[in-house]
Amino acid sequence: MADFKTHITASTLAGAAYGYWGTFHQGMSIESGLLAAGLCSVSGMLPDLDSHSGVPLRETSMFASGVVPMLMINRFRDLELSPEAMALAAMLIYIAIRFFIVEIFRRYTVHRGMWHSIPAAASVGILAYLVMPTPSEGARVYKSVAVVIGFMVHLILDEIWSIDYRRGKFRLKRSFGTALKFWGSDLSGNVSVYAKLFLFAYLAWGDQEIIERLRERERWTQPHVAQHQEAPPPWQQWFPVQR
Numbered sequence: 001m002a003d004f005k006t007h008i009t010a011s012t013l014a015g016a017a018y019g020y021w022g023t024f025h026q027g028m029s030i031e032s033g034l035l036a037a038g039l040c041s042v043s044g045m046l047p048d049l050d051s052h053s054g055v056p057l058r059e060t061s062m063f064a065s066g067v068v069p070m071l072m073i074n075r076f077r078d079l080e081l082s083p084e085a086m087a088l089a090a091m092l093i094y095i096a097i098r099f100f101i102v103e104i105f106r107r108y109t110v111h112r113g114m115w116h117s118i119p120a121a122a123s124v125g126i127l128a129y130l131v132m133p134t135p136s137e138g139a140r141v142y143k144s145v146a147v148v149i150g151f152m153v154h155l156i157l158d159e160i161w162s163i164d165y166r167r168g169k170f171r172l173k174r175s176f177g178t179a180l181k182f183w184g185s186d187l188s189g190n191v192s193v194y195a196k197l198f199l200f201a202y203l204a205w206g207d208q209e210i211i212e213r214l215r216e217r218e219r220w221t222q223p224h225v226a227q228h229q230e231a232p233p234p235w236q237q238w239f240p241v242q243r
């Protein structure tokens, strides 16, 4: 098993390359590039949340409880929360992550169970997509993919570390195939991970539309906010507005 330092180094290098690629080849802003690099780096710790060994769980949960509310600012704005309500939401998210989510990992995951899997990586990516709405859909997908890359780098490293090279011979350790997998031996684990994946995918599928609708409402209830109104709302063709 690759250790904590190896994982974080690899995902940080991958994140730096991904940030560079996004900023200089895909037209992302510097901030998006740096943020994606950071998300990829941190995501390299995520799979070992099931290891119960302390460091990944403690570090990741503290980091996430601080950063997730900041990443959700656009989400809060779309819900038209006041700054006070945003602060309150940040507190609730902190409590939810530090106490509930951590406890769920402590109790319900086994090391190298279904949390170390490709569908788990996909779920985490979709969850990141749901948490961080961005005006530009491209930037939103770009940042979500950063999370998946970090997670996958971890899984790949775990597999590489389970190949043993001794006396000129390659040998597979028993852990081989337990990280980069689509399903495991435990049926309930499989059902649970795929159920979550489909749920998140379903939510994400409808999400962009919901946000568009919220923004549309904002534009029409607060016309002074609207800088540029592209298309008139569809009802105008039946009820023309008298000017």
Ligand SMILES: [Zn+2]
Pocket: 047, 048, 116, 154, 158
């Ligand atoms: Zn691992």
